[in-house]
Amino acid sequence: MKILVLTRYAIKGASSRMRFYQYVPMLREAGFECEASPLLDDATLSGRYRSGGYGIFSLLTAYAKRMMILFNRHDFDLIWVEKEALPWMPAWLELRLLRGVPYALDYDDAIFHNYDLHHSNWVKCFFGKRIDKLMASASLVIAGNHYLAQRALAAGAQRVELLPTVVDLDRYITKASVGVDEQISVPRLVWIGSPSTMKYLELIAKPLAMLAKLTPFSLRIIGGGYLSIPGVDVETLAWSEQSEAALIEECEVGIMPLLNTPWEHGKCAYKLIQYMACGLPTVASPVGANCEVIIDEVTGFFANSDEAWVEKLERLLRDATLRKQLGDAGRERVAAHYCLQKATPQLVNMLKNVGKI
Numbered sequence: 001m002k003i004l005v006l007t008r009y010a011i012k013g014a015s016s017r018m019r020f021y022q023y024v025p026m027l028r029e030a031g032f033e034c035e036a037s038p039l040l041d042d043a044t045l046s047g048r049y050r051s052g053g054y055g056i057f058s059l060l061t062a063y064a065k066r067m068m069i070l071f072n073r074h075d076f077d078l079i080w081v082e083k084e085a086l087p088w089m090p091a092w093l094e095l096r097l098l099r100g101v102p103y104a105l106d107y108d109d110a111i112f113h114n115y116d117l118h119h120s121n122w123v124k125c126f127f128g129k130r131i132d133k134l135m136a137s138a139s140l141v142i143a144g145n146h147y148l149a150q151r152a153l154a155a156g157a158q159r160v161e162l163l164p165t166v167v168d169l170d171r172y173i174t175k176a177s178v179g180v181d182e183q184i185s186v187p188r189l190v191w192i193g194s195p196s197t198m199k200y201l202e203l204i205a206k207p208l209a210m211l212a213k214l215t216p217f218s219l220r221i222i223g224g225g226y227l228s229i230p231g232v233d234v235e236t237l238a239w240s241e242q243s244e245a246a247l248i249e250e251c252e253v254g255i256m257p258l259l260n261t262p263w264e265h266g267k268c269a270y271k272l273i274q275y276m277a278c279g280l281p282t283v284a285s286p287v288g289a290n291c292e293v294i295i296d297e298v299t300g301f302f303a304n305s306d307e308a309w310v311e312k313l314e315r316l317l318r319d320a321t322l323r324k325q326l327g328d329a330g331r332e333r334v335a336a337h338y339c340l341q342k343a344t345p346q347l348v349n350m351l352k353n354v355g356k357i
Helices: 014-021 024-029 042-051 056-071 091-098 121-127 130-137 146-155 195-202 205-212 244-249 270-277 306-318 320-337 340-352
Strands: 002-009 033-040 078-082 103-107 140-143 160-162 188-192 218-222 233-237 253-256 282-284 300-302
Touching: 002 014, 002 056, 014 033, 014 078, 024 033, 024 340, 033 056, 042 056, 056 091, 091 130, 103 146, 130 146, 140 146, 140 340, 146 160, 188 244, 188 270, 205 306, 218 244, 244 270, 253 270, 253 306, 270 282, 270 320, 282 306, 300 306, 306 320, 320 340
Parallel strands: 002 033, 002 078, 078 103, 103 140, 140 160, 188 218, 188 253, 218 233, 253 282, 282 300
Antiparallel strands: none
16 A cells, blocks of 8 residues: 655654654555655744744745645555645645545644634634544544544544554663662653743743742753743753653653643643653643543642642652652553554554555
8 A cells, every 4th residue: 555644744843753754664564655745844843943933935835845746646545644734725625635545634633723713703714614624524534632533523534543642662761760768869850842832831830939949859841942940950951853762761750731721632642651651750730631641640640730730749759669659650551552562553454444455
């Protein structure tokens, strides 16, 4: 089977990397021919992080290239699309350019809320059902969590499968064992993300400042940028695919604060899965897929107020034995449900069943 893989980003985009590119080598081993084409390359994405937006010339070039690829779609047995092939274009045009070849849509974000919850009534009127129309005509919708799956079913999708975002367990080293009597002088909290998601970490700046008055710790930020918090030693490190797992493993507790809005309910808790793969206990907002990934009091804790964030984090920072207990349970949960080794056979079967063989 020959698959045209249409991703939103190249390797630097986390969603494209984890939902698509990490599977390609194993799909090829399973007999698929995969031709991947990102809408936005790494240089364009880096430019967005620097300036806060995309250049008009870059976007026009990207869309022209994507449309040319779609004109040649009949060379393929299946088109596997990240979210949507042509964002902000009329649904009828995208459906026309996908016609005649089975296509699968893959979602790890509530991208439909970009349209149906937009502040502009004009956008809601003309684009509010855009993603639903694409879902309804797809041969397969792959959803990263139950919230996304429910939207696809409500839209009338023919077939909906659940596939969480996963990690390659072989790349993640388990947190080294710490004995009961062995205490780390200054334990590290870790948050990993992009500049566009730093707003979530800022949600707990106040409780982190409160926590710093109670017990020593440092905060490691990977990939997001610097955040100044009174009394907190903040370490900001650049992200790279090669170093991310090792940088997480050097820490003691992983954190994932979120807002509680419809958009966040579409997120797939990938940070938590990374932390747990390294054997770190986690503290997170009880929102969306976080509630599917964490088992409260078993692999980590939920925190839904400033006081709860302080309490849960202080408890973990002071108790190395508890950290190891929850971290070990988290690693086992990832191995059972959220790793590439378990997800790949599922994806192979999904794709085989929708393409023209």
